[in-house]
Amino acid sequence: MKRALGHSWQAYLFLAPALILFAVFSFWPVGYGSYLAFTDYSLIKPAHWVGLDNFRYIFDNAMFVAGLKNSLLFLLIVPAIQVGAMALAVLVNNNLPGIRLFRAAFYVPVVTAISVVGIMWGFMFHEQGMLNYVLMQLRLVNQPVGWLSDDAIALFSVMFVTIWRGLGWYMVMYLAALQSVPAEMQEAAILDGANRWQRFWKITVPMLMPTIMVCTIMSVLAALKAYQEVLVLTQGGPLNATFTALYYAYDQGLKHLKLPRGLAASFVVSLCCIAIMLPCLRYFRPKHR
Amino acid sequence: MHAQRRSLPQPILQYVLLCAIALLCLFPFWWTVVTAISSEGNIFAFPPTFWPKSPSLENFAEVFRVIPMLSFLKNSVLITFLTVFWKLILCSLAAYPLARMQFRGRKLVFGLILATMVLPSEVNFLVNFITITKLSLVDTYTGVILPNVITAVSILLLKQAFEEVPQDLIDAARVDGASEWVIFWKIVLPLIGPWLATVGILSTVEAWNDYIWPFIVMSKPEKFPLSVGVLYLSGTYGSSTRVIAAGTVMTVLPMIAVFLGAQRFFMRGIDGAVK
Amino acid sequence: MSRYRLLAASLAIALSFNAYAAATEHIEFWTMSLKPKFVPYFDDLVKRYQAQHPGVEIEWVDFPADLIQTKLVTRIVAGSPPALVNLNVPWADEYARDGLIVPIDSLLGDGKSSYVKAALDDLTFSGKTYGFPLYSNVTVIAYNTQLFKQAGLTRPPQSLDEQLAYSVQIFEKTGKAGFSPSLAKADGFMLQQGLPILTDGKAAFNSPQHVALIEKLAKAYKAGGILKDSLFAEDNFPAAIAAYNGGRLAMLSAPPTAVKRIQSDASDIYAITDIAPAPLGPTGIVDGGWLIHFAVPAGVNPKLMPEVAKFARFITDDENQLAFAKLANVFPTTIAAANDPYFQHLPPNAGASEKAVAIGAESMKRSRTLYVAGIEDYDELRRALVNAVEAGVTGKRDPKAALDAAVVIWNKKLAKQAH
Numbered sequence: 001m002k003r004a005l006g007h008s009w010q011a012y013l014f015l016a017p018a019l020i021l022f023a024v025f026s027f028w029p030v031g032y033g034s035y036l037a038f039t040d041y042s043l044i045k046p047a048h049w050v051g052l053d054n055f056r057y058i059f060d061n062a063m064f065v066a067g068l069k070n071s072l073l074f075l076l077i078v079p080a081i082q083v084g085a086m087a088l089a090v091l092v093n094n095n096l097p098g099i100r101l102f103r104a105a106f107y108v109p110v111v112t113a114i115s116v117v118g119i120m121w122g123f124m125f126h127e128q129g130m131l132n133y134v135l136m137q138l139r140l141v142n143q144p145v146g147w148l149s150d151d152a153i154a155l156f157s158v159m160f161v162t163i164w165r166g167l168g169w170y171m172v173m174y175l176a177a178l179q180s181v182p183a184e185m186q187e188a189a190i191l192d193g194a195n196r197w198q199r200f201w202k203i204t205v206p207m208l209m210p211t212i213m214v215c216t217i218m219s220v221l222a223a224l225k226a227y228q229e230v231l232v233l234t235q236g237g238p239l240n241a242t243f244t245a246l247y248y249a250y251d252q253g254l255k256h257l258k259l260p261r262g263l264a265a266s267f268v269v270s271l272c273c274i275a276i277m278l279p280c281l282r283y284f285r286p287k288h289r
Numbered sequence: 290m291h292a293q294r295r296s297l298p299q300p301i302l303q304y305v306l307l308c309a310i311a312l313l314c315l316f317p318f319w320w321t322v323v324t325a326i327s328s329e330g331n332i333f334a335f336p337p338t339f340w341p342k343s344p345s346l347e348n349f350a351e352v353f354r355v356i357p358m359l360s361f362l363k364n365s366v367l368i369t370f371l372t373v374f375w376k377l378i379l380c381s382l383a384a385y386p387l388a389r390m391q392f393r394g395r396k397l398v399f400g401l402i403l404a405t406m407v408l409p410s411e412v413n414f415l416v417n418f419i420t421i422t423k424l425s426l427v428d429t430y431t432g433v434i435l436p437n438v439i440t441a442v443s444i445l446l447l448k449q450a451f452e453e454v455p456q457d458l459i460d461a462a463r464v465d466g467a468s469e470w471v472i473f474w475k476i477v478l479p480l481i482g483p484w485l486a487t488v489g490i491l492s493t494v495e496a497w498n499d500y501i502w503p504f505i506v507m508s509k510p511e512k513f514p515l516s517v518g519v520l521y522l523s524g525t526y527g528s529s530t531r532v533i534a535a536g537t538v539m540t541v542l543p544m545i546a547v548f549l550g551a552q553r554f555f556m557r558g559i560d561g562a563v564k
Numbered sequence: 565m566s567r568y569r570l571l572a573a574s575l576a577i578a579l580s581f582n583a584y585a586a587a588t589e590h591i592e593f594w595t596m597s598l599k600p601k602f603v604p605y606f607d608d609l610v611k612r613y614q615a616q617h618p619g620v621e622i623e624w625v626d627f628p629a630d631l632i633q634t635k636l637v638t639r640i641v642a643g644s645p646p647a648l649v650n651l652n653v654p655w656a657d658e659y660a661r662d663g664l665i666v667p668i669d670s671l672l673g674d675g676k677s678s679y680v681k682a683a684l685d686d687l688t689f690s691g692k693t694y695g696f697p698l699y700s701n702v703t704v705i706a707y708n709t710q711l712f713k714q715a716g717l718t719r720p721p722q723s724l725d726e727q728l729a730y731s732v733q734i735f736e737k738t739g740k741a742g743f744s745p746s747l748a749k750a751d752g753f754m755l756q757q758g759l760p761i762l763t764d765g766k767a768a769f770n771s772p773q774h775v776a777l778i779e780k781l782a783k784a785y786k787a788g789g790i791l792k793d794s795l796f797a798e799d800n801f802p803a804a805i806a807a808y809n810g811g812r813l814a815m816l817s818a819p820p821t822a823v824k825r826i827q828s829d830a831s832d833i834y835a836i837t838d839i840a841p842a843p844l845g846p847t848g849i850v851d852g853g854w855l856i857h858f859a860v861p862a863g864v865n866p867k868l869m870p871e872v873a874k875f876a877r878f879i880t881d882d883e884n885q886l887a888f889a890k891l892a893n894v895f896p897t898t899i900a901a902a903n904d905p906y907f908q909h910l911p912p913n914a915g916a917s918e919k920a921v922a923i924g925a926e927s928m929k930r931s932r933t934l935y936v937a938g939i940e941d942y943d944e945l946r947r948a949l950v951n952a953v954e955a956g957v958t959g960k961r962d963p964k965a966a967l968d969a970a971v972v973i974w975n976k977k978l979a980k981q982a983h
Binding site for chain 1: 395
């Protein structure tokens with residue numbers, strides 16, 4: 001008991017620099033931003049409380065509603081990225097000659113600036129672009145596919161690019177996590193006659209759980225908050241099919257300077273994030289430690 | 290080590306798989322490199338050329354002529370290094386109590402940190418710029434670095450790293466009378482080496498590619514980092530697409546080099562220290 | 565002790581008086597994406613001005629066009645805006661409405677008469693002028709003579725109908741697209757064809773003529789004449805110029821500066837490129853001029869204003885505009901400079917980019933930025949219109965039904981704004 005209380009002030013000493021910086025540069029702007037969502041702030045005039053007006057406006061707007069739906073659809077990428085990144089990490093977790101270069105290769109999409117990513121994938125996805133050219137040469141399709149111009153599949157094309165960019169990032173984390181799986185446990189299991197699959201599921205995955213939890217949460221948040229790929233590839237089209245909630249927030253708030261509306265949209269996304277994150281945290285908690 | 294070698298599928302199959310994925314990951318960057326190295330021909334020809342025509346380094350030289358690359362590089366290196374250095378220190382300091390100390394308000398602090406990941410952040414740069422202005426840190430490196438030094442993601446990752454360190458180890462040290470400070474610096478921190486390297490890499494890339502915040506804080510273009518500087522190559526009166534490609538390549542290559550070099554730091558395993 | 569304090573205080577006061585007397589007025593002006601190309605021009609301009617006006621310090625800063633808006637807004641909110649900033653007309657319209665830039669009628673004074681009327685009209689919102697016109701870009705048509713020959717066409721198109729007909733023919737004979745209209749600016753497109761967007765404050769773009777226009781476009785689209793890539797994207801120019809450079813597009817609407825880029829990026833296509841004036845609609849107006857001007861942000865020290873006005877008029881005067889226009893392949897916006905024979909004269913071995921300047925100069929007189937001004941949240945309405953046009957042109961929906969639906973959205977919104 002004494003030890004527990006005695007730790008408090010020490011803990012806060014450790015936390016002090018971070019908490020101060022956080023308070024000034026994170027809590028304050030984020031709190032102020034949340035407050036502004038309920039006002040009519042217009043940059044040079046002082047803000048007045050308007051309650052739920054901004055929220056009423058955005059829910060009345062086709063672009064935001066489509067965006068909210070699409071942001072929820074974006075959650076589909078979470079299992080894809082996590083499983084993919086884990087698989088990649090396992091694939092490169094060895095000493096094959098040249099493996100270091102392969103790891104770096106998988107990381108290149110993460111390092112490339114989003115604007116370049118947009119240009120290149122735009123080039124690939126155009127109706128007269130590379131992808132259709134290759135597919136038609138291979139006779140897999142006989143008409144060009146509108147990867148970015150067909151409103152039924154445009155969102156999935158954008159999601160694909162997001163996955164492409166994210167795999168390397170999470171791969172690095174899973175790779176680091178794999179390093180802490182002790183070799184002895186693996187060897188003991190092999191002596192016991194377990195095959196690769198069993199070892200993977202019974203030993204590796206449980207040890208990776210903490211990392212899986214952190215990565216899943218980050219991935220869920222990133223999916224709900226996706227907007228950069230939309231910005232460089234489609235700007236919301238075709239026919240609002242690739243609008244995401246945060247792209248709407250960015251567009252309204254920063255391009256057209258209707259900050260309160262952008263912040264209201266962002267606030268709604270935050271509520272969704274919290275709604276989804278809580279069950280995730282609860283799901284992972286018992287298994288963890 | 291024996292265990293791993295015996296259980297791997299044929300190396301040939303592995304290489305095929307690796308190459309296929311690498312191709313998918315690399316081709317946009319490869320096109321950029323080809324464009325940067327070519328000195329003639331039509332970049333937009335279709336089907337696109339995946340091999341440079343009349344290769345030369347002329348475009349790279351042109352980038353140095355057109356924009357003050359050395360200044361931009363210097364700024365990038367400075368900002369990135371300082372950001373990552375302070376980030377690793379301050380975030381681990383914050384993550385340790387959250388992982389391994391019992392104290393009042395722990396859940397609240399953790400919740401607040403998660404909250405910053407979730408709540409609206411569009412006005413962050415606006416509000417932070419006003420704060421920086423009030424602190425007279427406009428046009429300074431400190432002004433650029435300060436808000437980026439603490440991030441929720443880094444704290445989360447490092448917290449999880451600390452949680453991997455066996456509790457017994459820490460308890461033993463506490464019983465031995467070691468202070469938390471000593472435990473932190475001498476015992477726990479060295480054990481999370483790979484995670485520090487991981488967070489270090491991810492932060493390095495983030496700081497290197499960050500362009501909006503440094504752009505807003507710095508008033509004088511000479512102080513811009515490379516991520517902003519290369520934008521001067523584009524624009525209506527900008528350089529040719531080839532030169533822009535060369536600029537892009539020069540922004541990406543340092544990060545690949547850093548990644549290759551840092552691999553040895555996070556590929557080392559923990560050998561089990563509970564004895 | 566107190567004697568020293570008195571001495572120190574009086575010294576301080578004396579020194580501050582000195583400083584005040586020698587106070588320099590500091591004017592910071594921002595340009596968009598003009599560095600590093602025009603460094604000698606602006607450095608020289610600043611030097612000349614400072615020599616003629618001792619006591620004034622001019623600072624020139626240039627920012628990439630993509631980022632300048634963010635920086636401007638941040639600085640206005642933080643209370644440290646620049647004295648002058650480069651903007652284009654749509655941005656100026658929004659900023660004027662939000663009060664982020666201030667009217668400059670009083671600063672223009674009698675200098676107003678030296679500017680081209682069309683340019684000033686573009687910058688007049690709610691009866692007040694909001695910018696010092698700097699330079700303008702007019703679109704011309706760059707066309708691929710080889711594709712034209714293959715399609716059996718002998719002269720450039722002179723109207724939209726001809727453009728559409730040519731595109732279909734080009735696709736039939738060569739398999740390449742004909743042209744790529746900027747349909748994200750569907751409102752400007754319709755206005756240029758003489759079709760109103762609003763009548764008596766109500767949406768009016770579902771008349772039979774509007775529907776006929778969409779049907780014409782849909783027909784050409786279906787026949788393959790219109791480039792499908794990024795057709796409705798906010799900025800379809802990168803896709804269009806990439807296609808043109810790759811020989812996949814026969815006609816490209818571009819300003820003369822872009823024609824110069826074709827020369828460096830795709831020399832083989834440049835060699836077979838010829839230029840034609842952009843077709844006029846029944847209105848006799850050429851859409852697509854990019855008018856760049858200097859605006860004064862909100863929050864600039866009022867005491868500084870007279871000096872700001874002087875400098876703004878200096879940097880946009882006949883002599884300086886003419887020099888800049890020649891350097892940059894753009895068009896000046898003062899009457900005297902615009903009438904300079906330089907723009908009418910075609911050098912003997914004129915390549916595409918020289919022709920573009922001469923032909924553009926001719927169109928310049930009839931160039932206006934076409935859009936609907938003065939409506940709150942206009943962007944949302946525009947997008948509703950563009951979506952309707954997209955559905956109609958791509959064949960996803962019957963054009964009349966799509967336009968009708970958009971009209972309903974517009975009228976609902978406009979009714980709300982009316983009170």
